[in-house]
Amino acid sequence: MAVQINPSILSADFARLADEAEAVKGADWLHVDVMDNHFVPNLTLGVPIVESLSRATDTPLDCHLMIEDPDRWAPQYVEAGAGSVTFHAEAAAAPVRLAREIRAKGARASMALKPATPIEPYEDLLPELDMLLIMTVEPGFGGQAFLDIMLPKIRRTRELISRHGLQMWLQVDGGVSAETIERCAEAGADVFVAGSAVYGTEDPAATVRALRAQAERVTAGAAWACGH
Numbered sequence: 001m002a003v004q005i006n007p008s009i010l011s012a013d014f015a016r017l018a019d020e021a022e023a024v025k026g027a028d029w030l031h032v033d034v035m036d037n038h039f040v041p042n043l044t045l046g047v048p049i050v051e052s053l054s055r056a057t058d059t060p061l062d063c064h065l066m067i068e069d070p071d072r073w074a075p076q077y078v079e080a081g082a083g084s085v086t087f088h089a090e091a092a093a094a095p096v097r098l099a100r101e102i103r104a105k106g107a108r109a110s111m112a113l114k115p116a117t118p119i120e121p122y123e124d125l126l127p128e129l130d131m132l133l134i135m136t137v138e139p140g141f142g143g144q145a146f147l148d149i150m151l152p153k154i155r156r157t158r159e160l161i162s163r164h165g166l167q168m169w170l171q172v173d174g175g176v177s178a179e180t181i182e183r184c185a186e187a188g189a190d191v192f193v194a195g196s197a198v199y200g201t202e203d204p205a206a207t208v209r210a211l212r213a214q215a216e217r218v219t220a221g222a223a224w225a226c227g228h
């Protein structure tokens with residue numbers, strides 16, 4: 001599988017979401033940050049906006065639920081048109097049941113880990129998932145500095161994925177930019193969320209292409225990338 005770049009609309013103009021989706025045409029997915037002001041100290045958008053956005057763009061939606069009670073809400077995001085739904089390990093009451101429900105409804109199932117949450121307790125759960133998201137900032141806000149101390153966790157997660165012979169994707173989110181993307185790719189990430197580094201530039205679509213080329217140069221020789 002090739003490297004994927006998913007611009008985060010948290011850094012976009014919320015009054016012009018359809019245009020902002022068009023501005024990153026060529027991106028692999030549009031990353032939609034759903035925040036409830038409980039799981040994280042910020043509030044963004046919910047099911048009706050995801051539903052409208054999925055009708056307004058051809059780019060598939062990668063919904064990252066930073067919310068409490070994802071067991072109740074995640075299936076509704078699949079019904080709203082999300083192609084991938086990520087719930088947080090720290091918030092899900094029954095992650096295996098939830099992942100199976102998301103898949104059964106036709107979307108990719110993904111689980112996210114906050115910076116302080118280790119991957120090891122979730123090793124046996126990996127086959128239930130299509131993607132694992134490692135947060136490289138504390139969730140809640142765009143424009144934060146990348147946490148370098150997450151690199152060993154990315155590396156360990158890639159090793160676990162390889163050891164289990166899984167084809168799942170490994171996403172990183174937070175502070176991903178031209179300065180940090182190569183370190184993430186070297187550690188084993190293959191799906192990159194970037195908000196301010198994309199929407200903060202004059203030509204967001206060109207920035208997506210440049211970030212992808214940068215990460216591809218690093219992953220081209222990686223053993224885990226062969227046969228993706």
Ligand SMILES: O=C(CO)[C@@H](O)[C@H](O)COP(=O)(O)O
Binds near residue numbers: 010138140
């Ligand atoms: O989930 C989040 C923040 O909680 C992210 O998706 C941010 O939106 C990424 O923004 P940048 O760090 O790339 O500016």
